[in-house]
Amino acid sequence: MGRRADEAPLPTVDTMTTPPTSNPVAIQATTPSPAVTASDLRKTYGRGETAVHALDGVSLALHRGHFTAIMGASGSGKSTLLHLLAGLDSATSGTVHLGGTDLTALDDDALTVLRRERVGFVFQAFNLLPMLTAEQNITLPLELAGARMNAEHRAWLDRLVATLGLRDRLTHRPSELSGGQQQRVAIARALLTQPDVVFADEPTGNLDSRSGAEVLSFLRTCVRELGQTVVMVTHDAQAASYADRVVLVADGRIAGDLSDPTPERVQVALDALRSADSPRSSGGLRGAEILHGASLEAR
Numbered sequence: 001m002g003r004r005a006d007e008a009p010l011p012t013v014d015t016m017t018t019p020p021t022s023n024p025v026a027i028q029a030t031t032p033s034p035a036v037t038a039s040d041l042r043k044t045y046g047r048g049e050t051a052v053h054a055l056d057g058v059s060l061a062l063h064r065g066h067f068t069a070i071m072g073a074s075g076s077g078k079s080t081l082l083h084l085l086a087g088l089d090s091a092t093s094g095t096v097h098l099g100g101t102d103l104t105a106l107d108d109d110a111l112t113v114l115r116r117e118r119v120g121f122v123f124q125a126f127n128l129l130p131m132l133t134a135e136q137n138i139t140l141p142l143e144l145a146g147a148r149m150n151a152e153h154r155a156w157l158d159r160l161v162a163t164l165g166l167r168d169r170l171t172h173r174p175s176e177l178s179g180g181q182q183q184r185v186a187i188a189r190a191l192l193t194q195p196d197v198v199f200a201d202e203p204t205g206n207l208d209s210r211s212g213a214e215v216l217s218f219l220r221t222c223v224r225e226l227g228q229t230v231v232m233v234t235h236d237a238q239a240a241s242y243a244d245r246v247v248l249v250a251d252g253r254i255a256g257d258l259s260d261p262t263p264e265r266v267q268v269a270l271d272a273l274r275s276a277d278s279p280r281s282s283g284g285l286r287g288a289e290i291l292h293g294a295s296l297e298a299r
């Protein structure tokens with residue numbers, strides 16, 4: 001659950017990924033600029049005593065060409081964070097930058113264009129159009145943008161189709177595809193415009209474990225071999241272990257940060273978070289403190 005307005009704040013964990021340095025110029029030359037940056041992001045639903053602080057001061061930098069998983073208990077603020085980072089919803093305060101663009105300064109029309117051209121989405125429910133073939137579903141974003149398929153698009157589409165193993169499925173309609181194949185079509189559609197970032201909300205939530213693993217490997221291949229940037233919300237430690245980095249959210253705050261995660265380490269971090277939330281743990285460390293330890297151990 002999100003923190004109520006009248007509850008005491010949790011300890012703050014600084015998860016900005018910029019390493020300490022005495023020579024900022026050298027770091028600028030070697031560190032890729034972040035694909036997305038959130039600074040002191042807050043989102044409050046409702047007002048007064050019933051206000052829920054779904055996000056309560058999140059600062060985060062997600063680097064290009066990385067696969068990041070966002071995890072946390074139900075109601076911790078994962079979806080709210082994803083929606084704000086993707087420009088699908090507006091913050092109560094704080095800023096989100098996509099590359100050099102401040103999303104919080106854009107009006108609705110500019111946000112619509114940005115979402116169409118610079119952001120890709122993959123949802124749990126695939127969201128394919130049933131009357132279109134796989135290829136027509138993949139190329140739909142170009143159609144909607146009123147753009148013609150040129151040689152560059154064709155070459156990129158070929159690469160996507162090869163990477164995602166869809167070559168012999170392009171003329172099939174969604175009802176003729178397995179769940180895993182439908183999700184791969186949805187991933188190809190999300191990547192067609194070569195967006196700055198693809199946001200995936202529980203992309204394996206509707207798949208059996210074998211198809212889910214396949215989809216996650218394909219997502220990881222898109223990051224490793226095609227240089228794409230993926231941010232995924234998941235409940236599943238196994239799914240999160242496909243990512244390069246796992247960011248843990250608790251009570252609307254960043255509560256941990258693991259690089260090169262394994263399912264076991266993710267599970268340990270989640271269990272620590274859960275036991276810190278439990279009333280029996282009163283007097284012990286809070287989740288953020290425990291997971292900050294996990295974060296330090298991971299680096």
Ligand SMILES: Nc1ncnc2c1ncn2[C@@H]1O[C@H](COP(=O)(O)OP(=O)(O)OP(=O)(O)O)[C@@H](O)[C@H]1O
Pocket residue numbers: 001002003045046052053054072073074075076077078079080081
């Ligand atoms: N539109 C809304 N109006 C009021 N409260 C909301 C709204 N959306 C989310 N919340 C509250 O904000 C908090 C964070 O919700 P959010 O959906 O981001 O959590 P989550 O971690 O994605 O949860 P889940 O894993 O169950 O999807 C919750 O307490 C939720 O009840």
